[in-house]
Amino acid sequence: MKSKIFLQVNIFCYLVIAAFLASAVVTSLSSGHPWAITCYNCSSCSRSCALGINPSGFTLSAIGNNPQMYLAAANIRLRLGEAAERDPDMIVTIRGKENMRAGQALADGISKDAEVMTFRMKAKDAAHYCLLCAACEKNCPVKLPIMDIIEDLRDDGKFNR
Amino acid sequence: MENSTVKTSAAAFILLLLVLVATGLAYVLQASSSTKFEGTYPMVKPMVQGAFNFYPDRVEIKLAEDPLPVNRIAVFAYDSQDRQICILKPVYDRTVVLTRDNYPDYRVHFRNGKVDGYDLLQGHVGFQEKMNFVDILNEAKESGRRYGVQECLYPICTRCLDVCVVRKFFVLDMVVAKDGTIYPIFRNAGCPRCGKCMKACKQGVICRSIDLPSMVPAGTGTETVPYKPPDLEKALEQMTY
Numbered sequence: 001m002k003s004k005i006f007l008q009v010n011i012f013c014y015l016v017i018a019a020f021l022a023s024a025v026v027t028s029l030s031s032g033h034p035w036a037i038t039c040y041n042c043s044s045c046s047r048s049c050a051l052g053i054n055p056s057g058f059t060l061s062a063i064g065n066n067p068q069m070y071l072a073a074a075n076i077r078l079r080l081g082e083a084a085e086r087d088p089d090m091i092v093t094i095r096g097k098e099n100m101r102a103g104q105a106l107a108d109g110i111s112k113d114a115e116v117m118t119f120r121m122k123a124k125d126a127a128h129y130c131l132l133c134a135a136c137e138k139n140c141p142v143k144l145p146i147m148d149i150i151e152d153l154r155d156d157g158k159f160n161r
Numbered sequence: 162m163e164n165s166t167v168k169t170s171a172a173a174f175i176l177l178l179l180v181l182v183a184t185g186l187a188y189v190l191q192a193s194s195s196t197k198f199e200g201t202y203p204m205v206k207p208m209v210q211g212a213f214n215f216y217p218d219r220v221e222i223k224l225a226e227d228p229l230p231v232n233r234i235a236v237f238a239y240d241s242q243d244r245q246i247c248i249l250k251p252v253y254d255r256t257v258v259l260t261r262d263n264y265p266d267y268r269v270h271f272r273n274g275k276v277d278g279y280d281l282l283q284g285h286v287g288f289q290e291k292m293n294f295v296d297i298l299n300e301a302k303e304s305g306r307r308y309g310v311q312e313c314l315y316p317i318c319t320r321c322l323d324v325c326v327v328r329k330f331f332v333l334d335m336v337v338a339k340d341g342t343i344y345p346i347f348r349n350a351g352c353p354r355c356g357k358c359m360k361a362c363k364q365g366v367i368c369r370s371i372d373l374p375s376m377v378p379a380g381t382g383t384e385t386v387p388y389k390p391p392d393l394e395k396a397l398e399q400m401t402y
Contacts, residue, residue, distance in 0.1 A: 050249060050266050050281060050317050075266065078251050095262045115251075115260070131231060131249070132363035133318030 027065040031159040033149050036062035038142060045136035045146060051076050053126050055136035058149045061123035067157055073118045073126045080105055081112025086128075091120040124157035202352055203333075203359050204370045205345055209234070211257070211310040213298075220298050222257040222310060230365050236294070238301035238308035239341055245269040246282075248294045249314075257310070263294045267317060274337060279316050307341030313366045315343050320361035327351050333358060 028037045039059035046054040057071020070091075080102060083090050088103025094110060099119045106112060118129075127150045137146045152159055210225040222236065236257060237247045246265045250257045270277045282292070301308045315322075315335050325333045332351040337343050345358075345367060358367050 048281070050314075077249070077263075079253065115258070129233075131233065131314060131318065132320075133314055134320050134323070135317060138319070138323070 024063055028063045031062045031065035032152065033059075033062040033159070035144060036060075036149065039063075039144055040142075042141060044139045044141055046072070048135040048139040050133070050135070051129065051131060053130060053136075055146050055150075058123055058127065058146055058153070059144065061153075062149050062159065065159060067122065067124040067127075067153055067159060069123050070120045071123055071126055073121045073129070076118040076121070076126075076129045077115055078118070078129070079112065080110055080114045080116045083116060083118065084112070086125050087122055090118060090122070090125065092116040093119050124153045127151075127153035128157070130154070202354055202370045203347055203356070203367050205347070206312075206366055206368050208342055208344060209310060209312055211236075213302075213308070215299065215302065218261060218295075220259040220295055222259070224252060224255045224257065224310065227252065227255055231363060235311050235314060236298075236309075237311060237341060238294075238298045239306040240268075240297065240301075241304070241306075243271065245271075245341060245343070246292070246294075246297055259295050259298065261293055261295050265292055265294050265297065269316060269343070271337065276316050276335060276337070276343065309340055309342055311342040311344065312364050313342075313344045314364060315345070318364065320363070321345060321358040321367055324357040324361045326355060326357065327353060 024037060025034070028034045036059040039056055041056045041060075043054070043056065045056060049055060052073055052075030054072040057069065061067055061069040061071070080092065080094070083092050084102040084106045086102075088101060088106075090102045091099050092102050092105060093099050094105055094114065094116050097105075100108075102116070105116070130150050132147065132150065132154075134147050137143070140146060149159075211222040212225075214221045214223070224234070232252050233249055234252055234257060235247045236250055236259065237245050240246055246268050248259070248263055248265045250259065250263075265282050267279050267281050269279045298308055300306075321333060322328055322335070327333070330351045332348050334346055334348075335343055336346050356369075359369055362368075
């Protein structure tokens with residue numbers, strides 16, 4: 001009896017995992033970048049980005065078909081006003097202060113012309129500021145076409161391909 | 162009877178072979194033609210000029226034009242070991258402002274006048290080498306070392322070199338000008354005009370020659386670039402093949 005329950009629980013768990021993986025396949029297919037599912041987050045790409053963007057965040061957003069997904073982007077300089085206009089929830093680093101949301105920083109009275117550095121931002125915004133140098137793609141050990149996602153998102157912030 | 166069947170089969174086989182060869186030839190000729198004559202010669206856009214104003218707490222750089230299409234530019238200064246130290250800055254109203262909390266992003270090494278590699282300095286938390294860029298610029302100015310701005314992001318970006326089908330013949334190469342800027346040069350004699358480098362250059366440094374009508378037209382023999390810095394000839398002489 002015990003072994004039968006154990007078997008049933010086991011099968012149920014496997015089905016849940018299979019359903020989860022299948023949903024990832026479906027969403028990655030619907031984003032138009034199904035190969036993104038083969039990214040194993042080795043972070044080789046992130047070590048090569050001069051703007052401190054973690055490009056595996058782009059592959060994750062493609063897997064989830066979600067351009068709004070936040071990724072690490074530690075070194076993009078821009079004005080606070082621009083950051084808040086693009087995404088008030090963007091996490092930025094401001095001189096002499098802790099990391100904070102761009103909208104909150106503006107509300108705290110920091111000038112919109114103050115230059116800030118990003119810390120976390122949406123994948124579509126990171127694609128907008130990306131230099132398109134393809135250093136991430138070059139350093140990818142499995143040569144995933146990360147630039148395809150970036151260029152796709154860059155146009156209108158959506159997955160269209 | 163049997164002999165004629167063999168003859169007919171042989172004739173059909175030869176005919177089929179001829180059709181296949183003709184199709185293949187047509188395909189190859191069509192492909193090579195479209196690749197060769199599709200585009201125009203690539204050219205290097207004139208480098209953006211920047212006027213530096215030094216203040217005690219900041220450095221302001223007024224650009225002669227907007228950097229297109231990426232609204233971001235590399236400001237560089239050479240250190241005492243003749244390495245190019247760069248920072249990537251956004252451009253607002255054709256102005257770049259460097260303050261004391263700006264730290265460089267990457268450092269380029271040279272060997273025999275050619276780029277030998279680079280280090281990322283600021284890319285990530287825990288991966289930083291804190292060097293105030295305003296101080297670096299001031300030091301470069303006082304010591305008479307080179308500093309300036311450039312749009313080409315080589316060696317961070319190598320897209321043009323990666324896609325160039327005739328790179329091994331040095332049709333496309335990178336040179337370091339006397340003022341310290343790094344930029345691509347073309348030797349049009351071997352260029353197949355495939356257009357891949359123009360498409361790959363997202364900084365807008367490489368463009369079609371027909372987009373720059375006032376520049377030097379494409380040459381057919383020796384090196385030709387639209388913007389010819391005074392020390393270009395010397396830089397080319399120093400290059401080894």
